[in-house]
Amino acid sequence: xxxxxxxxxxxxxxxxxxxxxxxxxxxxxxxxxxxxxxxxxxxxxxxxxxxxxxxxxxxxxxxxxxxxxxxxxxxxxxxxxxxxxxxxxxxxxxxxxxxxxxxxxxxxxxxxxxxxxxxxxxxxxxxxxxxxxxxxxxxxxxxxxxxxxxxxxxxxxxxxxxxxxxxxxxxxxxxxxxxxxxxxxxxxxxxxxxxxxxxxxxxxxxxxxxxxxxxxxxxxxxxxxxxxxxxxxxxxxxxxxxxxxxxxxxxxxxxxxxxxxxxxxxxxxxxxxxxxxxxxxxxxxxxxxxxxxxxxxxxxxxxxxxxxxxxxxxxxxxxxxxxxxxxxxxxxxx
Amino acid sequence: xxxxxxxxxxxxxxxxxxxxxxxxxxxxxxxxxxxxxxxxxxxxxxxxxxxxxxxxxxxxxxxxxxxxxxxxxxxxxxxxxxxxxxxxxxxxxxxxxxxxxxxxxxxxxxxxxxxxxxxxxxxxxxxxxxxxxxxxxxxxxxxxxxxxxxxxxxxxxxxxxxxxxxxxxxxxxxxxxxxxxxxxxxxxxxxxxxxxxxxxxxxxxxxxxxxxxxxxxxxxxxxxxxxxxxxxxxxxxxxxxxxxxxxxxxxxxxxxxxxxxxxxxxxx
Numbered sequence: 001x002x003x004x005x006x007x008x009x010x011x012x013x014x015x016x017x018x019x020x021x022x023x024x025x026x027x028x029x030x031x032x033x034x035x036x037x038x039x040x041x042x043x044x045x046x047x048x049x050x051x052x053x054x055x056x057x058x059x060x061x062x063x064x065x066x067x068x069x070x071x072x073x074x075x076x077x078x079x080x081x082x083x084x085x086x087x088x089x090x091x092x093x094x095x096x097x098x099x100x101x102x103x104x105x106x107x108x109x110x111x112x113x114x115x116x117x118x119x120x121x122x123x124x125x126x127x128x129x130x131x132x133x134x135x136x137x138x139x140x141x142x143x144x145x146x147x148x149x150x151x152x153x154x155x156x157x158x159x160x161x162x163x164x165x166x167x168x169x170x171x172x173x174x175x176x177x178x179x180x181x182x183x184x185x186x187x188x189x190x191x192x193x194x195x196x197x198x199x200x201x202x203x204x205x206x207x208x209x210x211x212x213x214x215x216x217x218x219x220x221x222x223x224x225x226x227x228x229x230x231x232x233x234x235x236x237x238x239x240x241x242x243x244x245x246x247x248x249x250x251x252x253x254x255x256x257x258x259x260x261x262x263x264x265x266x267x268x269x270x271x272x273x274x275x276x277x278x279x280x281x282x283x284x285x286x287x288x289x290x291x292x293x294x295x296x297x298x299x300x301x302x303x304x305x306x307x308x309x310x311x312x313x314x315x316x317x318x319x320x321x322x323x324x325x326x327x328x329x330x331x332x333x334x
Numbered sequence: 335x336x337x338x339x340x341x342x343x344x345x346x347x348x349x350x351x352x353x354x355x356x357x358x359x360x361x362x363x364x365x366x367x368x369x370x371x372x373x374x375x376x377x378x379x380x381x382x383x384x385x386x387x388x389x390x391x392x393x394x395x396x397x398x399x400x401x402x403x404x405x406x407x408x409x410x411x412x413x414x415x416x417x418x419x420x421x422x423x424x425x426x427x428x429x430x431x432x433x434x435x436x437x438x439x440x441x442x443x444x445x446x447x448x449x450x451x452x453x454x455x456x457x458x459x460x461x462x463x464x465x466x467x468x469x470x471x472x473x474x475x476x477x478x479x480x481x482x483x484x485x486x487x488x489x490x491x492x493x494x495x496x497x498x499x500x501x502x503x504x505x506x507x508x509x510x511x512x513x514x515x516x517x518x519x520x521x522x523x524x525x526x527x528x529x530x531x532x533x534x535x536x537x538x539x540x541x542x543x544x545x546x547x548x549x550x551x552x553x554x555x556x557x558x559x560x561x562x563x564x565x566x567x568x569x570x571x572x573x574x575x576x577x578x579x580x581x582x583x584x585x586x587x588x589x590x591x592x593x594x595x596x597x598x599x600x601x602x
Binding site for chain 1: 534556565569
């Protein structure tokens with residue numbers, strides 16, 4: 001880890017290969033996502049007027065949202081794990097998604113978002129920022145896995161309870177039944193308006209998170225060494241908190257919360273980047289997008305009466321990883 | 335329909351046994367409220383539900399004003415000591431059982447999904463209340479309304495009702511019957527996979543001639559209602575018509591007004 005302050009080995013051959021594999025995988029998944037749906041359409045039929053509506057107004061926005069949200073979850077998972085030096089940190093587990101959903105629910109159901117659309121991603125951002133700040137205050141960095149998980153559970157459950165309360169108080173009779181959307185997410189039937197609404201906050205969040213690579217690498221050497229290498233710990237924290245809250249908060253505000261993507265993806269990719277948190281960031285964004293798109297494809301292909309939620313699939317995939325990580329932690333810290 | 339016919343028969347028998355028509359009738363259900371308000375003497379009505387006075391839910395809101403209202407709880411009804419309680423398809427079964435257990439006479443009005451069923455139910459309730467001639471008049475009024483807008487023979491246009499969450503008019507519903515009576519082919523009965531829903535993609539691909547909208551909560555923000563504002567739906571070339579939900583949520587003479595609203599779109 002002595003290379004922490006050296007120029008990043010981003011162009012090392014193994015990284016190039018990793019990027020090539022991830023991008024190829026993502027491209028294939030994107031093509032599949034555009035070709036499948038409730039209506040079976042051949043590529044030729046997609047050019048017909050009805051097919052063009054389906055492609056441009058339904059499938060493309062769904063795919064773009066999946067890319068934005070999946071990338072946000074993977075990237076913020078990798079950054080949170082680096083900052084908190086804890087492989088269990090993840091936007092869903094630490095309660096960011098739940099508080100972002102609470103913020104979005106309040107502005108959406110009570111008509112604020114209809115009057116001022118940008119309020120929706122902003123409320124998601126505010127909710128997410130409160131969760132990360134609370135978590136940092138409650139558990140701090142380098143806290144034991146148990147402390148982190150306890151703080152996360154407390155924040156997430158409290159936020160989910162308030163979300164259910166807000167839905168019950170909402171004027172629409174449909175609201176009370178929509179808790180599943182906020183807890184398990186959905187990319188179904190979103191529109192380009194949703195994509196346009198969250199694109200800017202998500203991309204700003206990505207830039208903030210991607211800029212933390214060198215500081216996260218330095219942090220693996222300890223706080224004092226990192227500071228001696230010129231890393232501002234306060235600045236690093238602020239960038240991870242703001243970046244996560246912007247990227248994940250905005251995504252959750254239009255697609256609900258989807259758990260475990262930020263946990264599974266960095267965990268899977270870590271061995272390929274020499275366990276360096278800085279090199280893990282961008283591959284995690286690509287991997288997160290790939291995992292969410294794949295889960296959304298599975299949600300559409302598995303025949304259930306009502307379409308399956310992508311959060312169900314990611315949870316089914318994520319839980320074994322979570323247990324494996326908990327067991328690994330027990331071995332390290334009995 | 336068969337239920338309604340059986341009910342009509344049962345009512346005829348029982349009203350032959352019960353000499354006088356009930357003097358105090360309470361209703362536990364919006365659909366029963368509206369029939370009661372149209373067919374009973376005003377002093378025969380002991381209580382109706384609060385929804386009966388709600389103009390978005392009830393066509394009899396004007397007539398309901400000033401009458402005592404309930405929220406479908408057994409306690410409220412027992413204290414009124416009615417001779418007859420009318421319950422509906424969505425009344426809490428526990429409430430109905432409790433009222434029956436206390437010795438009250440409770441008549442269940444089943445859901446009606448056809449105009450034949452509506453005629454039978456109006457006739458049955460009118461008979462029950464001791465005013466069969468009012469029932470016959472209401473039925474005749476509905477039938478003449480329906481006859482006035484009856485569709486010509488020949489090719490039918492397609493129509494699809496679309497509600498928040500993608501819910502539609504499934505086969506056997508009153509909405510389905512009204513769409514058919516207005517001369518349209520209900521696309522949903524072909525597209526629905528059994529969940530009562532039609533996916534947005536499926537609707538966009540089938541492009542019905544007429545898109546039927548009009549729930550009461552469609553304008554309040556919810557994820558399911560957002561579907562109705564989706565660009566893919568707006569891009570459809572279909573004609574659009576708004577049918578207020580109160581016209582066909584309950585089976586009543588007013589369902590003919592829903593048919594008339596739909597039939598007016600045939601000319602376009």
